[in-house]
Structure formats: C-alpha cells, structure tokens
Amino acid sequence: MEKSEPLVEVKDLRIHFDVRDGVVKAVDGFNVEINRGQTVGVIGESGCGKSMTAKAIMNMVPRNGKMTGEIIFHRKMAEDGQSTMVEEVRIDQLDPDGDEIRKIRGGHIAMIFQEPMSSLTPVYTAGFHILEAVHLHRFIPGETIGDTMTRNIQKKRDVTDAEAKEIAVDMLRRVGIPRPEQRVDSYPHQLSGGQRQRVMIAVALSTHPDLLIADEPTTALDVSIEAQILDLMRELQETVHMAILFITHNLGVVAEMADEIVVMYMGKEVEKAKTVDLFQDPKHPYTRALLASIPHVGEKSEEELATIKGMVPSPFNLPSACVFHPRCPEFMPGKCDRIPPKFGQIGEDRWVRCLLYDASWPDTAEAQAIKAAGD
Numbered sequence: 001m002e003k004s005e006p007l008v009e010v011k012d013l014r015i016h017f018d019v020r021d022g023v024v025k026a027v028d029g030f031n032v033e034i035n036r037g038q039t040v041g042v043i044g045e046s047g048c049g050k051s052m053t054a055k056a057i058m059n060m061v062p063r064n065g066k067m068t069g070e071i072i073f074h075r076k077m078a079e080d081g082q083s084t085m086v087e088e089v090r091i092d093q094l095d096p097d098g099d100e101i102r103k104i105r106g107g108h109i110a111m112i113f114q115e116p117m118s119s120l121t122p123v124y125t126a127g128f129h130i131l132e133a134v135h136l137h138r139f140i141p142g143e144t145i146g147d148t149m150t151r152n153i154q155k156k157r158d159v160t161d162a163e164a165k166e167i168a169v170d171m172l173r174r175v176g177i178p179r180p181e182q183r184v185d186s187y188p189h190q191l192s193g194g195q196r197q198r199v200m201i202a203v204a205l206s207t208h209p210d211l212l213i214a215d216e217p218t219t220a221l222d223v224s225i226e227a228q229i230l231d232l233m234r235e236l237q238e239t240v241h242m243a244i245l246f247i248t249h250n251l252g253v254v255a256e257m258a259d260e261i262v263v264m265y266m267g268k269e270v271e272k273a274k275t276v277d278l279f280q281d282p283k284h285p286y287t288r289a290l291l292a293s294i295p296h297v298g299e300k301s302e303e304e305l306a307t308i309k310g311m312v313p314s315p316f317n318l319p320s321a322c323v324f325h326p327r328c329p330e331f332m333p334g335k336c337d338r339i340p341p342k343f344g345q346i347g348e349d350r351w352v353r354c355l356l357y358d359a360s361w362p363d364t365a366e367a368q369a370i371k372a373a374g375d
C-alpha cells in the first residue's frame, strides 16, 4: 500500500482556555498530516500542547477549552482488494458524547494516555477492559454480503466470549504481563504503575486501530519491556498497517520509531522533517537546542549536557512575533521580535518556522540600525 494515503489531517488547530488570569493558548494554529501506516513523532518541551492535540484528535478536549480548526478522519468503509471506499469525517464537528465518535474512538483511533489511570475504570478487571474493546470494535470477518456487481463486503461478526478472552490473555502476554491467565482477572489497583500502563497499551492495540496515538507510552516501563512494546507496535504496523502518532520526550525512541517528526513549541509546529534529516541537520534553533540535550555515547559523564536557555514563557505573557526569540541563540533583534515567522517549505519534505530561512523579509529599519550600531 502507498504510504501517502491520508488517514488524519489536523488543520489550523487552536485550543484556548479562558481562565481567571487570561487566555491559555494550549494549541495555537497547529497542523499535521498522518498517512496510513506512517509513524509521525511529535516532540517539544513540557506544556507545548502535545497531549492537548492528541485529545483533540480523539474529540476529548476538556469542556472549558474552545477548539477551532479542522480534524479530518478518512474512514475506510469497505474494500475488496481492488477498490476502497473512504469517507471523510470531521471529528471536530462530532458530538463528543455521540455514537459516531464512540465508534471511531477505540476502534479506528485508539490512544495510550500519558496518565494510565485516566483510561482504566477501577471497578473493571484488566481482562474486561480488553474484552469490551474487542467486542465493540475488533473487525472479525464474517459472512460476505452486499453489492456483488462491484465488490464483496465482509460483514463484521460478533466475537464470542471465549475468543475475546483468548485475545485478552494473548494481548497481556504480548505486552509483557507475567502470568497473564491470572492477571486478566486483576483490578487496576492490584497492578503496579508499569503494569497498568501495559494493560492500557494492550487495550489500545487489541482492536487493531487505524491510528494509534501513543502519548509518552513507555515512560513508566523498564528498557526491556519498552523494547518489547515498541516491537509489538511495529509488528501491528506490518500486519494491519496501523499508523502511529508518537508523542514523547525520549528522542532516542522517536528516532527509532518515527518516519517523520514534527517539533512543537508553544502550541505551533516549528519544524517538520523526515526523521533522518531532522537528526542529521536540524534547522530551527529550537530543534538544535532540543537535540543538543541528548547524551551521546563516548561523551564524558562529567560533561554537562546542554540545556535550552531560559524557560518556557508564561502563557499569559507570550513574547512578541517569534515566541522563541528570548531564548534563541540566533535572535536577530528588530526582526524576530517584530515579524511573526511563517511555516515555510525549505526543501523536499522540510518545513521550518524561522526568519533565518525566510528571504522574503528584508531587515527592518530598526534591525539595520541595531546592526549598524554594533559594527
């Protein structure tokens, strides 16, 4: 299958919260496209709007948030090996409590939440969570029905209880839960934090979603379990052509998993590139600073890792024009604090939001005066 078949498009997404001290622009004009079978990584410092973007794709923005923009899901209706019927669903326009989004959530688009407890119900066992997801959403081919002139459509059939239990035990085993035959009957409070996270991963993967949103999916896990889970995700990518939106602070993991990476800063995308290009030649000064903070093999341990200058700004007092300018080592006074940079294409599959790469803006008179004074 072609990798360029669109699955989810997020266009000019804005999520603003009116709070006592002003407006928090959690997401402020963010765009991303995810194709079928593709892994897109999203990286950026804490608070830049990664989880909020993920929740918007699930239509789970908190009620006090005001959301604008478009979230388009290309839902596959049926396929017969030759042709595919796809319909566009505007997720942002669905009732967050309605039937339509419930069919999509969990089944077509599943999410591993950053906080495992938020998606596990304390009164249900680990196994029940998986059984419910499988019963509701898993496509099990049944009899062939429909339009015999052009295509045959396979009807979904109900999964039997015995089959669902088998799937649940198998999924728990595959996410590295020891003694899954017993653990399947455990309640969330009887599991450790890492086990709860693995149960949530098992629930999300058990329905074979079109898109898996993985928000810091492996933070509570030790490295061998992490490797096992990442392998499982890749395996599902191969077998059911699942796409992944991978959100993480772990640049090593994202480098290994993602085909393409979007770098986010204060609710906007600031750079987008193929993973190899981004790591080999980061363009935005923010991306360079993020990458400089990863330890490299061979570095002396007493050498301090680079940190990004300054702090993420207060959402109530955002810097003018380029919001990164007060922290930027390449800051051009009179320019970066005056002209909001556009997200522009600078090469094949390479985009960046930075005036260093935008020749359409000559120096302002103020910038020239500042430069002249410095000479």
Ligand SMILES: Nc1ncnc2c1ncn2[C@@H]1O[C@H](COP(=O)(O)OP(=O)(O)OP(=O)(O)O)[C@@H](O)[C@H]1O
Pocket (backbone or CB within 6 Å): 017, 019, 024, 025, 026, 027, 044, 045, 046, 047, 048, 049, 050, 051, 052, 053, 062, 064, 114, 315
């Ligand atoms: N219900 C809410 N009301 C007001 N502001 C909120 C609400 N939920 C989130 N925010 C704010 O939205 C911004 C983005 O939050 P988000 O959780 O998306 O960040 P993140 O990039 O996922 O960070 P992290 O890496 O720490 O997970 C933050 O400034 C946060 O304080």
Ligand SMILES: [Mg+2]
Pocket (backbone or CB within 6 Å): 050, 051, 052, 114, 215
């Ligand atoms: Mg988050």
